[in-house]
Structure formats: structure tokens, C-alpha cells
Amino acid sequence: MNPVQHAQISQKRRGGELEDYIDIHALIDSTKMLCTDNRHRILHTFWGVQEVIIPIFGHHFQNSAGASIEVKDLCEKDHLLVDFHHRFIPTLGDFVAAMQDIPTEGLAKRLEKFHTEVIDDPKLSATLLSPLSVTGQLKSLLITHNSWFINTILPMMGKSEAKFIEFDLTPSMFFNPMRFELWMDNGTVVPPSAMKLQDLKAKIA
Template sequence: MNSILHSQISVRRRGGKIEDYLPIHDFIDSTKELCSDNRHRLLHTMWGIRRVIVPIFGHSIINGDNKTVNVKDLCEQDHILPDYQNKFIPTLGDFVSALDNSVVNNLDFDSFSESYKHDKELYDLLLSPLANTGRKTSLIITHNSWFINEIVPRILKREVEIRDFEIIPSDIFDNMNFRLWMDNGSSYPESCKLTVGKVVG
């Protein structure tokens, strides 16, 4: 589903016009620039919403009908859930579990993060995947040129770094196995399997 279709969902649910929502839906899918298949959906997680989307766009926007729209709800209900047939929202851990650890474990995350240790706000953001998943390999999501030069300047207003990076975005996706749940919700990720078919109450 493209960003125009997601924006049309937002208009039907929340009023306003397509242009009110297009920047957010475009940005959620901006990782398609890094990977052309559905492995790209790293921002289609609560980590992506909380750590990236909301800090960039704010907790709410005002649409063309002068109504306040909650950005978290917009991301969940109009973008992520429709991409997975309204079945689930994957966790960052679901994506991390698809990584080939035999390659990723050899990347030098320690040196990368150490170089930003003087900047506590940035350092905490870079380590947030580890806090979220408990897996050191998850640091590949923030310890790369894309995150430093595309995401960090938008969130923390830091300067772009013009240099060679040891860890690049292709290191993420070249080492991530495609899982069936990534295919528009064709199956369930591990984070959902224990609750499928159970009644919560």
C-alpha cells in the first residue's frame, strides 16, 4: 500500500485532506529507499513510532478541518495495521530475530556508540533498540550511516556527518532473512503467536 492510499484511510477516519497526512505516511515508508521489499518496515513498530515518528512530527497535528489528530493513533490505525491486514503490529524484536547473527555479531557496535558517548541524548537514542529488545544485534538499526544522517538530524537537530561509515544500511537488510509475516501479514510474528486465538479478559 502506498502513502496516498494510507492518507486516504486517514481522511476517511479523521477528516481533513490527503496533504495533511502524506508527510507522515511518506516518512514511515521512507525505508523503502534502503530495501525494496517488506523487510524495510523497521519504522512499522512501536519503537519506530515512539522513538522516531512522534519526535519528528509531534504528538499531534492539526488537519485541514482544524481537528487535532493523534500521531501515534494515525501511525497505528491508518498505516501499520492496514499493512498487516489489521492483524498485528510487529515489535522491533520481531525484525531483530530475523537477522543473521553470524554476520551482525562481527560488527563493531562498541566503537560506534563510544564515539557518541559525550552526547547523552544521542547516545540514549542510539542504544534504544538494545533497551527495547535486549539484543546487542539490534544496534545495527541505529548504528549506521542512514540513522545518523537521516534520522538523527530530524529528531535531535544534529549536523549531517560527511565521512565514511563502517556500518551502512545494507548491512541490516543483506543480513535479514525474509519472514512470511513481513509479507503483509501472511502469518504471525513470534511476538503475537501466543495470543492468536485467545480471548483476553
């Protein structure tokens, strides 16, 4: 589905105008410009909603009909669950687990160098280090330590201005080696994080 179709779902469910919702859905899908298949869905996670979408749009906004709209609820029910056929919402760890072919030699030094040279505000560290906090995997920092996150996401948050520099790390460093998993494709199978829940549901049934 595209952002307009998701916005139509939000409009039907919550009232107001299409324009009330299109920007949020467009941002969730904006990673398509980084990866053209469904591996792009790194923002289709609770991490993406909490660490990227909400800091940009806030926890609530008022639509054109005067109703208060909860951003987290909108993202989950009108976009993430819809794209995965209402079966699950993957975790960032699911995507990081698919990043199996990323070279790890010298990665820690490259990330530390990037963090030191590009992030000049200590307050940004928590945001940039959040993938490591939720996954425990050093390679997850490639999701925030790259030219796209620094020059697109942080400025949208109002936390930093775009930097006119040559970037050593780009999104292609983690998207290109990322393995395509069937769970990424419209919920045809469940991701690792949802397997135990699926087994439990099968037993109950």
C-alpha cells in the same frame, strides 16, 4: 500500499487535506529506499512510532480542518494495522529475530567504536541505544548505528546535523542478512510476538 493511499485513508477517517498526513506515511515507508521488499518495515512497529515518528512530528498536530490528530493513533490505525491486514503490529524484536545471519564476532567493538566516534552528544545515547533496550539483542543496535539513521533520522528530529564522513556501518549490514519471513508480507501469518495471542484466540473461538 503507498504513502498516498495511506494518506487517503487518514483523510477519509479524520478529515482535512491529503497533505496533512502524507509526510508521516511517507516517513514510515521511507525505509523502502534501504530495502525494496517487506523486510524494510522496521518503522512499522511501536518502536518506530515511539522512537522515530513521534519525536519528528510530535504527539499531536492540527489538521487543515482544525481537528487535533493523535500521531500514534494515526500511525497504528491508518498505516501499521492496514499493512498487516488488521491482524497484528509486529515488534522490533520480531525483525531482530529475523537478523539471524549477522556475524557477531567483533560486533560489540564495532558498535562501541561507532557510538564513540559518531555520537558526540551524550543526550543522543538513549535514542541510539533504544533498540537494545527493547530487544536485549546487541545486533539490534545496527538499526540505529548506521549512516541512514545518523544522516537522515537524527537531523529530522533536530537532534544532530548530517556528518560528511565515511561510515563504517550502513543499513545494508542488517537488511542484507535479514531473513524474509512470511509475517512481513501483509499479515499472511503472525510474527513470533503474536503467536500466543493467536493461539488464545483460537482456543476462545
